[in-house]
Amino acid sequence: MKFKIYSLYVFLAFTITTYAQKKNQAYKLHIKKTTVPVKIDGKGDDPAWQEADEAKDFFRVLPMDDGLANEQTVIKMTYDEKNLYLLATFYNATKANYFVESLRRDFSFGKNDNFLLFLDPFNNQTTGFSFGSNAYGAQWDGTMFNGSSIDLNWDSKWISEVTRDDDKWVFEMAVPFKSIRYGEGVTEWGINFSRLDLKSSEKSSWTPIPRQFPTAALAYTGTLVWDAPPPPPGTNFSIIPYVLGEVNRDLEADGDTKTNGKIGGDVKFSLTSSLNLDLTVNPDFSQVEVDRQITNLDRFELFFPERRQFFLENGDLFANFGYENIRPFFSRRIGLGIPIQAGARVSGNLNDKWRLGIMDMQTASDSESGLPSQNFGVLSLQRKVFGRSSIGFMFVNKQSINYPQENDSINNLYPKYNRNFGMEYNLASSNNLWSGKAFFLKSFAPDEIGNGVTQGAHIEYNSRKWNWRVQEEWVGEKYTAEVGYVPRRGYVNLSSKLGHVFFPKSGPIVSHGPELNISYFFNEAFRQTDHLAYVVYQFDFRTRSNLMFFLSDDYVELLSPFDPTRLGLESLAVGTKHQWNAFGWEYESKPQSLFTYAFAGRVGGYYQNGNRTSLTADLGYRFQPYVSLNANLNYNHIDLPAPWNKNEFWLIGAEADITFTNKLFFANLFQYNEQTRNLNVNSRLQWRYSPASDLFLVYTNNYFIEPFEGRNWGVTLKFTYWLNN
Template sequence: MYRFLPLLLFVFTATFAQKKNEAFQYHIKELNSPLKIDGIEDDEAWQHTQTAKDFFMITPMDTSQSRAKTEVKLAYDKNHLYILAINYKPVKGSFVVESLKRDFNFGANDNFFVVLDTFEDLTNGFSFGASAAGAYWDGQEADGTFINLNWDNKWHCVTKNYEDRWVWEASIPFKTIRYRPENTRWGINFSRLDLTINEKSAWAPVPRQFQSANLGYAGVLVWDKPLPPAGKNISLIPYVSSSVSKNHITDNPADWRPNIGGDAKIALNSSLNLDLTVNPDFSQVEVDVQQTNLDRFELFFPERRQFFLENADLFASFGFASLRPFFSRRIGLGVPIDFGVRMSGKLDKNWRIGVLDTQTRKQGDLPAQNFAVVALQRKVFARSNVGLLMVNKESLGYDEQIHKSFSQYNRNIGMEYNLASANNVWTGKASVLKSFSPHLTGNDFAVATSLNFNKANVFWQWRHEIVGENYNAEVGYVPNAARRGYQMAMPNVGYLFFVNSKTLISHGPLLQTTLFWNKSNHLTDNETFLAYNFNFRNRAIGMIWAATNYVQLLAPFDPTNTGRERLPAGSNHYWKSWGTDFTSSPRTKFTYAFSTRYGGFYANGTRLNLRTTLGYRFQPYVATKFSVDYNIIKVPYLQKPVELLLVGPRIDVTFRNNLFWTTFLQYNNQADNVNLNTRLQWRYQPASDLFIVYTDNYLPENLRVKNRAIVLKLTYWWNV
């Protein structure tokens, strides 16, 4: 025990360290003359502001100043924050972008963005920016590092391109963000990515192992006086939609459904928001990208629906990736939501709260259900926090004889501690969860911990989970729950050698082991994974790896997931495999990625997996992508090899930065389906859209239509 005291003392001390980049301060003043947001830096007002410049390089090396010159100016009036960024081009006339698509892929586009830590808590904030071609970027930041780009709100920017520079000018309403009016300090940083010289930089320096948006390394925005409250802030977002769908298998008449509903956003104060929704419609949400599933457990697909996104980390980040007590996609997918209420935000600098209540409609044998969630979070030390979560799922009008296939209720309560040292080198969490379900008592706890250390050249993690056989999270995501009680340990360690080379930045090994034990402490799964990584100067990345696996099946399982003969429960399976991964540099118009995997499989079989993605862009208007995932599985007990093919061509056409057309096709012979989805989005004014969505599903063997639907939806964002 005593040998760990120095380590614990060091972690404890690090959590109290002062703000890392306190010396980087930008003093912002109120405007004394008007500003026009036009991407031209000649307004008189900009001549009387401080200039943030002399950016520091983050990658490829973090030991010098940036070669790409960047200058940033800020100002404000009673309603808006204004930002001007002048991004000088190291190579005149050039820039790299994929398209004009909103919330673009950060690593594949020249871009600039600002992060705002409006409570200066080093963990929560907002991000606004654009690509060099003028595509919008906005998101809400949580945990000091993760930006949720699905968050969307009202603001305005203009980008202008010149031979020697590109200029971004933005106007952000104070009503769009959350802040405390009495504060005179915010955290702030500016990030620039220039792919023509493969360089990422920031105004306040950030070590290369961290993202440039890391709030632990933000500088300080100093206001010349306390900001006034944002004032009355009520937004109504009604929608009207009409859809026509037809099931061609049953040959029923076409189903036409007009629909009306909407959302409301009410600012209870400058930092706390109330969201309301009535009869929400999510038909415009892009369909999930399909995956070949050769796993025994459920795949994860992220939440994309706008109602669930603001301050989503309060609810969704509780627990771990494979042990989430709450997962919002359990609500309302396939079942209509009648209404929803959601309050979230800051109570003060240290306290955050989230309350969610939604009601789904009775449908067939499924009773109407109510989902209620309460989350409370208290900041401790420099960047850590303690959280509480309560989840309740209740079936209304429950009759055990009629609704015996569904549970009457399921409840979860949990507490957790999230560790984040001031310099972000130490992170981790510890969670304790308990569920309440009819007929399931005892052994209904789950406990999980992790501790991570991340320096520039060395990183390691220890993660451990203990889940009782009766732990039950019906509104969560716990794919391993099918194991009915288990322990899991997942240690990993890696090292990077930084080199002085024209082609390589760094290379090094990674070793990871994942072990599962059942409730009798008998080992049921073990995967040991050894990889060697290569990080190239042109931002390409590569990896070679080898792995050994052991699995004892806890239930009958078809390893092809195609409805074929299943292997018996209790059978033991061992295999070895190896593979490669490579992703090309994003700076070229033609991009590609591939991965290979070959080796053993269940039942003394073999599996070959080949995946590739080819892309070409006609910047900035068209980006194309073609993906193929091919598996051939040979197992002795099946007479013929099983071939699985998933093909997914996609095209994104961005006519302007407010008019987008996306079309993709997915052929998946494992699901015996061909899916076509095409979506046109016109953002005719900020946060207001017209959508036209067309979807087809076909049988692969003869391309006979299974079902077909077309949706027209109009939304309007109205500030009351």
């Protein structure tokens, strides 16, 4: 039955794929080469701009896609042998102060007056680059994947400036051709421009885009027409060395204060104009933002996103295979508590149809635990088919080598190898209304227990008023992905959702509507073990605030022992059955206010006929553009029969983000987690003294709450510099 369902989805996916031309093919901006210098000062008074063509008459996308924007924008572009230039002028029809959260790079899109550029150099409507700025000059850059998603962890070398007055703000930038990837000899790129103006609550786009889609949707880009092919980027070679010194102490292990020095770095080499080789030696990630703590009441392993820079460029080639909870590759499995010695990655576009990703990482061994040195290899290959769809192949290999000691227990704990091979089909229709996926994965291991399969498929329709999705997935009991993220095995899941949106003609509400979600879990004999059904009603206001209510019904048959408090008290037995209902709400205030807030709550039943109340609040205040203060509070009250009885715990997070300039940042995070008895402090000072080059000073400290005592602390000073030809 499972394979019949799978085959049906694949058939449907192929059947509804369309071959239509790009929706906004008629929108063209011609770009001409300049022979005079362009000074990036945010003034736009250079002679080069006088002859440049204009992209104007932007369309409104939000709150309603019903015509031209009130807040109009004019874009000009030009280029020379080294750089691509852009000049954007944003006129203010509504007179009010500008709204920005801070000067921090890669700002939150919805909390800033901002402009974004979307570049699709291969015109494949799936991958590209994004650059932009908020109204006070904070930069934004990222790589684009999946047709509209943006990975802001990618950094590149480019410069920009912003000027402002009451009537307009002006953004000017220069992006070196060496900083992006594109095919040689191509004279048409996909391109679009987006503006968010909070004082009028208006989001606009150069090309018309239906309101249910993001302005980043590459299916709706126009065309950048070059007067001649852009200059070949040539060989791009960069060396990014680092040096650091650190002082730390592990108080839990009664360790002494230690000092340590470390050097290493990365090398970037362009194999072609669109394919890059990255090498890393002795990498260090001490400056990476710490994970946000959460209250964990889940039966399965939680997911925390990758934040390390080396794994993030073209990361979608490796990380997007499968589903959120069926990932054959999860880069955070590499270097988990053990140093990475070296690594290499080849990634990018082979041409306008093929994308390639190859990664190989080598970790050290640990004689105390018996952990061997391990090699992690990943191969990902994508082929574009039809208009915007693709077929992908992936191979993942984890190989244990050079065991410090070998015996049966060590070999069982650290098997010789674990491998995954799979393929998937991704559906994306030309008008973005239809999307879907179908995939199959097979694992290989020395023990028969680790040799299994998994597969999944879904199809989704998303129009202005209707949204529906049906999905199925099956994970075999023997399927293993040691370098992946698969928190649950031995199940079949069938799920669906159906939503509808209403649009009042006037009043404070711009849209509202219900959505029904249903998910059933079965064991491999197709006997039900879980289900979750909930109905949501969502209100979106013209001020960009929103309100949501939900009602839910849960049923769980435990397949393994589980402590419903996660406090280590006592576990519920395998096979016990639990059912409850709950009611919840969420409200998020308008982002234009200096003081912003969001409230969420949930009241209702819980395991063992108990009750659980959960309340969450997010509070923020900004002294724009220099200081942004935030507090996150989560309270859980759980009432169960003995031996758990009544338990309550708090999770408190406080952040102070100080941005002295758009190159000097000071981030401070305080986290108090009563459930894990942990208090954490993290402070990070970053000075971007040169494009893509930084000086970091990082302080971390962890404490036990009861009894209050130190766990570990550390101070790190790290210096990086980007050298390129």
